Amino acid sequence: MSDTDRDLDGALALSQAVRWPYRRDDWRVALDLGQGLLAEADGEIVASTFWWSYGDAFATCGIIIVSPAMQGRGLGRALMDTMLEATSDRTLLLNSTAEGHRLYKSFGFSDIGTVHQHQAQMPAARAPFPTGPVRRAQASDLPAIAKMDAHAFFGAERTRLIETFARIGTAAVIERNGVIDGFALCRPFGFGHAVGPVVAATAADARLLIGHFIAEKAGQFLRVDITGDSGLGDWLTTQGLPEVGNVTTMIRGQRPPIVGPGRIYALASQSFG
Ligand SMILES: CC(C)(COP(=O)(O)OP(=O)(O)OC[C@H]1O[C@@H](n2cnc3c(N)ncnc32)[C@H](O)[C@@H]1OP(=O)(O)O)[C@@H](O)C(=O)NCCC(=O)NCCS
Structure with a gap:
């Protein structure tokens, strides 16, 4: 192409x-x-x-x-x-729809998790969301964001993706004592905006980061693709973002280690991982 x-x-x-x-x-x-x-x-x-x-x-x-x-x-x-x-x-990672699953399996991909798509048109007015240590990211935060992302995402250095998402959208970070503890990006995508990747050390921090964008995008269409083990599904539903579908994460080849301390709570997209 x-x-x-x-x-x-x-x-x-x-x-x-x-x-x-x-x-x-x-x-x-x-x-x-x-x-x-x-x-x-x-x-x-x-x-x-x-x-x-x-x-x-x-x-x-x-x-x-x-x-x-x-x-x-x-x-x-x-x-x-x-x-x-x-x-x-290369080790290959993908997120498979039900239709693609048989095809990918036949090429040696195996299941390693699930991804749940939550989305909705958000109401225009909502109560303010307490987002504590969350602040808008600046250009100078991007290297720390890219590093934290790589440590959570199989060691893959996605600096260009992070920079592109920050340019076409916005980024937020959690900073404590001068250290970036988590981040989230939000960009125009599909019917409105998509939040992701979201990388944090705890589910509580991931909620703060996503909550920041739920508040910012009041009145707009919002989508978040969360990992199956994020534990965020029920919370997103109560925030007005119900699950509308899910896919299976599959990998072919050796699975690279995740260093942490952050982990992926929401994907950049189902395609990007
Ligand atoms: C998934 C998709 C790409 C497969 O393309 P395709 O050209 O139809 O696939 P092929 O003809 O090469 O068939 C490959 C295998 O997939 C299976 N397959 C194809 N369509 C399928 C379907 N709808 N449901 C289940 N299995 C299906 C075939 O049976 C075949 O397996 P077999 O060789 O063991 O019989 C196509 O169905 C598609 O575009 N679906 C909509 C978009 C989508 O979901 N894409 C996957 C994103 S991860």
Whole structure:
């Protein structure tokens, strides 16, 4: 995929055909941060797959779509073959829909967790949210944010992703005694805004960070994709963000260690991980 109107328009039509909420800008961000492969038939884009490499040992992949009319003819399998060749020996992480699960399993991916999609149009007026030590991040916080993210996300250094999200959206941090204890980013995505990644040392801190954006985005559409072991599902529902779907996190290859002390409470996106 290249950054041309033809590819972007075709890709947008493809995601709309499977009812994914991607906007043209969301495709562009995915492309800016990684590599995409498209399949074309009769001048129409009919399939896509993307991957984002972090060094020689690890990559995530996603936006694996085959247009409904072309499904079940081996296109998904062919795209996976090409992507696995391109990512060579890297460990690959993805979040699978129910439709993709059998395909990924057959390529040696195994389940390691779940991700739960919470979203809603938020009410315009709400009681102020006590967010204590949360403050808006500044440019000078980004190196500490990227480091904490890498320690929580399999050692993958996602500095470009963090910088891009901070540029198109906003970042918040929890600072205590001059040390960044957690962070969250929030950017325009799909029907409104998406909060993530959210990295914190405790669920209480993750709630403070997400709460900061729930308050900031009052009256707007908000989405958060939380990890299954985050323990945040019921709380998000009481905040007006019910679960609308879930996917399975799968990995192929050796699972890299997570150093911490922070851990991922909400994903950058289901595709980015
Ligand atoms: C998942 C998807 C990419 C598969 O593409 P495809 O071209 O239809 O897949 P293939 O024809 O190459 O088939 C690959 C395997 O997936 C299985 N499969 C395909 N569609 C499936 C479905 N809807 N449900 C369950 N299994 C399915 C096939 O049976 C096949 O397995 P087999 O070879 O053991 O029979 C496609 O269904 C799709 O785009 N779905 C909507 C978007 C989506 O959910 N993408 C996955 C994001 S993680």
